[in-house]
Amino acid sequence: MTETARAWLVKSEPDVFGFDDLVRAPDHTTPWDGVRNYQARNYMRDDMRVGDVVLFYHSNANPAGVAGLAEVASEPYPDPTQFDAGSDYHDAASDRSAPRWWLVDVRATAPLARLVTLAELREDPVLAGLDLPLLRRGNRLSVMPIPAAAVDRIVALAES
Numbered sequence: 001m002t003e004t005a006r007a008w009l010v011k012s013e014p015d016v017f018g019f020d021d022l023v024r025a026p027d028h029t030t031p032w033d034g035v036r037n038y039q040a041r042n043y044m045r046d047d048m049r050v051g052d053v054v055l056f057y058h059s060n061a062n063p064a065g066v067a068g069l070a071e072v073a074s075e076p077y078p079d080p081t082q083f084d085a086g087s088d089y090h091d092a093a094s095d096r097s098a099p100r101w102w103l104v105d106v107r108a109t110a111p112l113a114r115l116v117t118l119a120e121l122r123e124d125p126v127l128a129g130l131d132l133p134l135l136r137r138g139n140r141l142s143v144m145p146i147p148a149a150a151v152d153r154i155v156a157l158a159e160s
């Protein structure tokens with residue numbers, strides 16, 4: 001991955017929507033909907049661009065870890081679940097003329113050779129030097145930027 005490319009990590013619980021679900025989705029693509037954290041929303045709305053690399057992380061799993069590679073597959077657009085009264089992600093205060101919540105589509109590109117666990121990520125000296133947001137105490141964001149070098153290192157760990 002080039003140093004100028006942007007890279008992201010997205011988290012999902014594999015029993016709710018895992019990397020295999022993304023692979024099985026039509027065109028291996030899904031809207032990254034239901035995000036209700038303002039910082040994560042801002043990353044999707046303001047910073048993510050089509051073609052950016054995405055690491056797909058299985059959270060709240062045993063073991064948790066990076067399962068696959070994906071890419072940002074659309075420009076940001078309003079999350080339709082905010083307007084759907086039947087959705088768990090409905091936001092009655094959101095207005096169609098000024099949507100509160102935004103999303104991007106994410107497309108699977110390749111599974112990793114193996115899951116790279118959170119424990120491995122924490123123990124790796126290369127990643128420790130990259131200030132990976134995932135490894136910071138208390139970071140619970142479901143969408144976060146990561147250094148491009150982290151993508152290369154995690155792929156290398158998966159292949160070792």
